[in-house]
Amino acid sequence: MLSIVTFNDTEKWNEIVKNFKAYDVYYLSNYLKAFKVHGDGEPILFYYEDENIRAINAVMKRDVADDKRFHEKISPNTFYDLSTPYGYGGFLIEGNSTKGSMKALNEEYIALCKKEGIISEIVRFHPILKNSKNVSRMYEIDNLGKTITLSLSSLDEIWDNFNTNKKRWIKKAKKSGVEIYWGRSPELLSDFRRMYNRTMEKNNAKNYYFFNEEFYKSVLNDLPYNSLIFYALFENRIIGMVLITFANGQIHHHLSASDLDFLHLGPTNILMYEIACWGNENGFKTFHLGGGVGSKEDSLYKFKQGFNKNSDCIFSIGKKIFDLEKYNNLMKIRKKEDYFIETEVFFPSYRS
Known part of the structure; x- marks a missing residue:
């Protein structure tokens, strides 16, 4: 059985x-x-x-x-x-x-x-x-903290759930000429890997989070219908990227990176918005962003919370010997x- x-x-x-x-x-x-x-x-x-x-x-x-x-x-x-x-x-x-x-x-x-x-x-x-x-x-179950999920049932709901600060950043990026595209070519994955590694170095991330080339090739070749890279373009330069995975009505923020020279344009904010809109247009129900580092309500969590102030998802772990x-x-x-x-x-x- x-x-x-x-x-x-x-x-x-x-x-x-x-x-x-x-x-x-x-x-x-x-x-x-x-x-x-x-x-x-x-x-x-x-x-x-x-x-x-x-x-x-x-x-x-x-x-x-x-x-x-x-x-x-x-x-x-x-x-x-x-x-x-x-x-x-x-x-x-x-x-x-x-x-x-x-x-x-x-x-x-x-x-x-x-x-x-x-x-x-x-x-x-x-x-x-x-x-x-x-x-x-x-299992022995522990509830560790909150995570943020966007409902994609309507474009109005997506926008209404953003806090005022997020809306301001998105409007600023659009006014500045930031454009959003998506794809999944080998060239895009190479660009993503370089930008992501620089982001991880800035954040003093553990070695585990520096994925090798073969990992990215697997994402490209083995998930052809379950992964996409969204990227923000400003004056013909990629300034932010988000790798998403998805299946069966659910989208997940997988990995993301930003060009440190263009943080003043807040590319991640408009990227998240456009991913959510793409999800709505393509019949997805939710877009899950995750939570803070170590499930804490830290600056990363608060950044994500700005995309849905009403999210109430709880992250739990289970232990078993x-x-x-x-x-x-x-x-x-x-x-x-x-x-x-x-x-x-x-x-x-x-x-x-």
Whole structure:
């Protein structure tokens, strides 16, 4: 009743996913491929079915031995854990979620993961789908903070939800001659990568966020119908870019970058507006912007909040330990390090 679909069976994987009414881009094998290229692990899809429910969970299976903290301390292909791919995910469940079916799903999930050598799982639940509610007995769930979602039901609603400051920036950009275009050529991806890396350097971002060329090629080639680059042009110069992903009525702000010499024109503001308008014209229902750094209501969150002062989405994470004995063994290895400080904030703690 519970099975694993491997990354090699892309056609079967996507057929299963697209049969779920609420599926999103984060569940497609083509999306996970880019993060396999990035080194985030091996993509797998869990699929469960009984007389009451169907359920899927798309994850990255990570070999703990690949973590630099465990180099030469444990053998490869021995200890694994699961993580939601970059973005959001968690179990999607359809049908009548009876206590019996949910109990059976949980028990089979634990048994299969232990059999596969999987020790723990960290989930970033989908703020729009609110799928953490269905699995509250399967995971330890923490609500971390708010994220911002734009409803795309009408152009008037999009504009009315912007605060006064956003409207002012958008009008200024238009008056200055900023124009918005979109595409997905190799040249655009190269331009995006250069601008994005400069933005990450300015923000002192972690190495993880500097994606290599192969990652961007995967986005271009493997998501031909689920990704676009919007870019702001001023006097024939690109001054801002946003990479979006989308599927099944939902658009997601994926990555963005700005030319530091043209921040006075606020290109990101007009880009977000035009993406929302494009979404409305093409029948999309929502445009999700995400939240602040570390789910805090920081300057980034407040910047995004300006696009919808009424957004009420909550970002939740789920924690699950499948094999407590092996989990504790990994913790013992880490505790031998003088600089290791155990924390309840980071999960799994042996990776902190």
